[in-house]
Amino acid sequence: MLDQFMEGFASAREVNLMRIKEAKDNGLKVVGIYCTYCPQELILAAGAIPVGLCGMSETPIAVAEETLPRNLCPLVKSSYGFAVSDTCPFFHFSDLIIGETTCDGKKKMFEIMRDLKPVHVMQLPHLSNTKASFDLWVEEIRCLRSRLEQELQVTISDQDIWAAADMINKEKKAIKAMFDLNRADPPPLSGMDMLTAAWSRSFSSNKGEMVDNLNGLVREAANQPKNGKTKAPRVLLTGCPVGLGTEKVIRLTEELGANIVAMENCSGYKTLELQTDIQGTDPIVELAKTYMAIPCSCMSPNPYRMELLDSMLDDFQADAVIDLTWQACHTYNIEAFEVGKLVKSKGLPYLHLESDYSNSDLESLKVRIEAMLEMVEI
Amino acid sequence: MIVMGIDIGSVAAKGYIISSGHHHRTIIPTGWSPREAGQTIIDQLLDASRIERDQVERIYVTGYGRVAFEQADKTITEIKCHARGIAELYPEVRTIIDIGGQDSKVIRIGEKGQVLDFAMNDKCAAGTGRFLQVMATALGLDVSELGDAEEPGEMQMISSMCTVFAESEIIGSLARGNPKGGIIAGLHQSVGKRVAAMARRMGIREQVAFTGGVAINPGVKRALEEELGTRIIVPEACQYTGALGAALLALENR
Numbered sequence: 001m002l003d004q005f006m007e008g009f010a011s012a013r014e015v016n017l018m019r020i021k022e023a024k025d026n027g028l029k030v031v032g033i034y035c036t037y038c039p040q041e042l043i044l045a046a047g048a049i050p051v052g053l054c055g056m057s058e059t060p061i062a063v064a065e066e067t068l069p070r071n072l073c074p075l076v077k078s079s080y081g082f083a084v085s086d087t088c089p090f091f092h093f094s095d096l097i098i099g100e101t102t103c104d105g106k107k108k109m110f111e112i113m114r115d116l117k118p119v120h121v122m123q124l125p126h127l128s129n130t131k132a133s134f135d136l137w138v139e140e141i142r143c144l145r146s147r148l149e150q151e152l153q154v155t156i157s158d159q160d161i162w163a164a165a166d167m168i169n170k171e172k173k174a175i176k177a178m179f180d181l182n183r184a185d186p187p188p189l190s191g192m193d194m195l196t197a198a199w200s201r202s203f204s205s206n207k208g209e210m211v212d213n214l215n216g217l218v219r220e221a222a223n224q225p226k227n228g229k230t231k232a233p234r235v236l237l238t239g240c241p242v243g244l245g246t247e248k249v250i251r252l253t254e255e256l257g258a259n260i261v262a263m264e265n266c267s268g269y270k271t272l273e274l275q276t277d278i279q280g281t282d283p284i285v286e287l288a289k290t291y292m293a294i295p296c297s298c299m300s301p302n303p304y305r306m307e308l309l310d311s312m313l314d315d316f317q318a319d320a321v322i323d324l325t326w327q328a329c330h331t332y333n334i335e336a337f338e339v340g341k342l343v344k345s346k347g348l349p350y351l352h353l354e355s356d357y358s359n360s361d362l363e364s365l366k367v368r369i370e371a372m373l374e375m376v377e378i
Numbered sequence: 379m380i381v382m383g384i385d386i387g388s389v390a391a392k393g394y395i396i397s398s399g400h401h402h403r404t405i406i407p408t409g410w411s412p413r414e415a416g417q418t419i420i421d422q423l424l425d426a427s428r429i430e431r432d433q434v435e436r437i438y439v440t441g442y443g444r445v446a447f448e449q450a451d452k453t454i455t456e457i458k459c460h461a462r463g464i465a466e467l468y469p470e471v472r473t474i475i476d477i478g479g480q481d482s483k484v485i486r487i488g489e490k491g492q493v494l495d496f497a498m499n500d501k502c503a504a505g506t507g508r509f510l511q512v513m514a515t516a517l518g519l520d521v522s523e524l525g526d527a528e529e530p531g532e533m534q535m536i537s538s539m540c541t542v543f544a545e546s547e548i549i550g551s552l553a554r555g556n557p558k559g560g561i562i563a564g565l566h567q568s569v570g571k572r573v574a575a576m577a578r579r580m581g582i583r584e585q586v587a588f589t590g591g592v593a594i595n596p597g598v599k600r601a602l603e604e605e606l607g608t609r610i611i612v613p614e615a616c617q618y619t620g621a622l623g624a625a626l627l628a629l630e631n632r
Binding site: 374 | 442445454455456457458481492493494495496498500501
């Protein structure tokens, strides 16, 4: 029964692709997004479909390198490569692309992407604790609202934003409940299962259905027979975004007999505690609060990531931590120092891996992961 | 009980047999087939100790060739095996620096020989035996001759860490008439710097042991000692600590 739900999530990409094509044919608008910082509530409130764009495959990197420098993070190169080679159907269907100035690579790449599609870039402040930063972010979300209204020829009402915020709140709760299943020992879901389910969210054209499926999965998992404790090490994954197509570290770790029980990264737990207060007076200000709190390494300082990791390590009974940095992602790479200190202070093995989307380093990743798992005493 | 530990590295394959207190060891070039190298090691160890294959209780295999070897009762990473091997030889050691043919690693170990932390470089030839091999060829020497040929008093520093650029740098240095011994000392210093940086990043605890094929080279040991400001122990069996560790873990059935 769990398998049925998982198959549903696994086929979400194909199913939604057809739906989005139909929706387009019926005159609906599609807005492509790359990052959890994009307030998708506004896109929903505009009556358009927000859709996550491709950026998780090595295939288009060679094409991207005809324009972009080689020593750039694979996520930025892959995203641009998909766009420029027109091999991402979601990009193809998008009427507008939303980007954010999370990092230098993305910021400058979006400038070049403007040759392909209309791109709206939000200026994301990088100081997480100043009033000026917050005010700027509120203003940027207001700008996005105007741009969407203008580009999609609609008026976005406050009421519609509140309704969308409520929907996204529910979706986050449902995904969090799915991840929280793995607090149990043994974990009912594999790391690949969690990734597949969470990842399908970005393609889902029907949020209500997504929430129902997740709730169904959680109910079903609760009814599964418990197999007693396992001896498999419980590993928490943190660091750069991982999606379907770039799951090699999850796959290797699970092939070596461990379980990835939790993921702190963008497609994982990072944003899931951040609920928007729908009792406020200005929906834009409330959205700004939610999104400003995201503990991405592009924020300075970034204390909430350490607090979140600290509680996740306890809640998910982690035995070890893998921190994955994609090559040339400076902020996650540097922040690994702080993450390492935190993990080691709790007496747990910590492995920082630097890699890219290729399979050229599978053996060297494997020996590191294996050696870390040998350090876990169960 | 009779057990074997085999360490199939990128350049050399090493084996250790332990049978009721006696032990034998052997080393051969890995060549192109890690599987054949492993088989040869088993045959040689059985021969040397006059033991039949079916008398061997367990064989544990480590090193990069471990995956290709079907006769393994268990495969273990070289990191855990080096830690176990060194803990047997030098219980006071807390940091191991291992430089092999294609990687270098630093391992911090606890009082019981357990791995506390490790760092590894295998993305780039700099700071590995491969780097020294390429440079030895450029200097018209065998890699085994480098250690005795260095003259630290006339050190010619190599500025490039990259194997390809370092090679052209030493060719240029030779052309300018710089002494070979000084150039070699500079090469050793370059490997020492690279590996010492990795070790310091993880944190050095004394005592420090140096293992792997490159540990045979006294020039690299000297450079590492200078860069780290500490004395370094090189075990007599510096190439065998991984195989020894594998054999001990097999004996302990861990």
